Amino acid sequence: MEPIASHENWRNCFSEVAPGLLLFARQWVQSAADAEDIVQDAFVKFWRRKHDIDNRGLLYAAVRSLALDFIRRDARRARREATVLAETEPVIEPHFELEDDTQSALAAAVESLPRDQREVLVLKIWNDLTFSEIAGALGISQNTAASRYRYALTNLKKTLQPQ
Amino acid sequence: MNDFSELERELRKLRPAQPSPFLSERVGEALEDSRRSAAADPTSSWWRFKEATRNWWSLGFGLAAAAILILFAAVTMERRHEHQQTVAQSSPAPETQPVPLGTERSISPSRFVPAGGSNVVYNTRDEGLHFADGSERPVRRVRYNTRQTWRWHNPETGASLRVSYPSEEIVLIPVSGQ
Numbered sequence: 001m002e003p004i005a006s007h008e009n010w011r012n013c014f015s016e017v018a019p020g021l022l023l024f025a026r027q028w029v030q031s032a033a034d035a036e037d038i039v040q041d042a043f044v045k046f047w048r049r050k051h052d053i054d055n056r057g058l059l060y061a062a063v064r065s066l067a068l069d070f071i072r073r074d075a076r077r078a079r080r081e082a083t084v085l086a087e088t089e090p091v092i093e094p095h096f097e098l099e100d101d102t103q104s105a106l107a108a109a110v111e112s113l114p115r116d117q118r119e120v121l122v123l124k125i126w127n128d129l130t131f132s133e134i135a136g137a138l139g140i141s142q143n144t145a146a147s148r149y150r151y152a153l154t155n156l157k158k159t160l161q162p163q
Numbered sequence: 164m165n166d167f168s169e170l171e172r173e174l175r176k177l178r179p180a181q182p183s184p185f186l187s188e189r190v191g192e193a194l195e196d197s198r199r200s201a202a203a204d205p206t207s208s209w210w211r212f213k214e215a216t217r218n219w220w221s222l223g224f225g226l227a228a229a230a231i232l233i234l235f236a237a238v239t240m241e242r243r244h245e246h247q248q249t250v251a252q253s254s255p256a257p258e259t260q261p262v263p264l265g266t267e268r269s270i271s272p273s274r275f276v277p278a279g280g281s282n283v284v285y286n287t288r289d290e291g292l293h294f295a296d297g298s299e300r301p302v303r304r305v306r307y308n309t310r311q312t313w314r315w316h317n318p319e320t321g322a323s324l325r326v327s328y329p330s331e332e333i334v335l336i337p338v339s340g341q
Contacts, residue, residue: 010190011187011191014187015187018186018187019178019179019180019181019182022180023179023180032180036183039186044190044193047194048194048197096178096179097179097180102173103177106174106177121174125171126177126179153170156170157167160170
């Protein structure tokens with residue numbers, strides 16, 4: 001992968017990372033529009049500061065930080081999100097383009113994971129981050145990131161096992 | 164050990180939803196706006212101007228101070244020289260007797276005499292109680308960081324020499340229980 005910020009055509013870079021970033025942002029905010037605002041702000045900041053691929057974790061850290069700020073800033077919205085979460089089934093829903101029932105079951109299993117495990121899974125599987133980058137983005141140790149990933153896969157396997 | 168490779172393959176087949184087509188346009192506009200505002204931001208250009216003028220002022224003051232010091236030194240040297248000439252003219256004619264070698268050396272123009280010194284303590288750190296060299300009585304160890312300066316002066320030529328160096332001193336203060 002080329003360095004993001006030194007790439008002349010930001011559109012190529014953005015189209016490459018945007019779906020994963022959006023999925024990551026939606027770990028905290030329900031609304032796709034809000035998630036897009038967060039991704040936009042984070043990417044513009046990242047691009048303007050000319051960070052390269054070695055600091056890719058910073059882009060995800062920025063998304064996470066902006067998402068948490070967003071929730072704190074708008075308490076009313078946060079309460080509404082909480083109400084929605086309480087009323088609907090599992091926690092915050094990542095969005096996938098589903099092709100069949102198997103994928104629907106898999107997506108539902110992912111959505112039922114605890115948030116800390118799902119965060120790591122989203123960064124590892126759909127954003128191709130290393131454990132070191134995940135640790136930097138989430139502010140945890142590399143070992144914690146790896147063990148959360150392992151727990152996530154174990155839990156998924158259990159959920160998907162035929163009864 | 165669990166093998167998760169099959170599960171990971173299945174997970175990677177799941178494709179995250181694509182962002183709306185407008186998002187890319189919005190990012191483009193935001194990048195363009197930030198570029199434009201950075202170029203035309205009057206506060207940033209004023210800040211750059213201020214920084215530049217501040218640097219020029221600093222340089223100017225530095226040069227002026229250096230020039231004043233040089234002038235002062237030159238005037239001092241000139242006065243001293245004039246004073247020595249006056250003393251020489253008003254003193255009686257020297258006796259014509261051979262001067263011993265040691266005396267000749269003592270009035271040599273390269274002779275410097277100590278003119279003073281200073282020892283400035285700029286940091287003190289209390290390192291707590293210690294038992295020095297197996298002693299049963301505790302001592303408090305205090306570390307001083309100082310800058311020592313020594314000055315010499317040559318009365319014949321008016322030249323002066325100054326040596327300054329940092330030093331560290333550790334003082335052990337006996338502690339007595341009460």
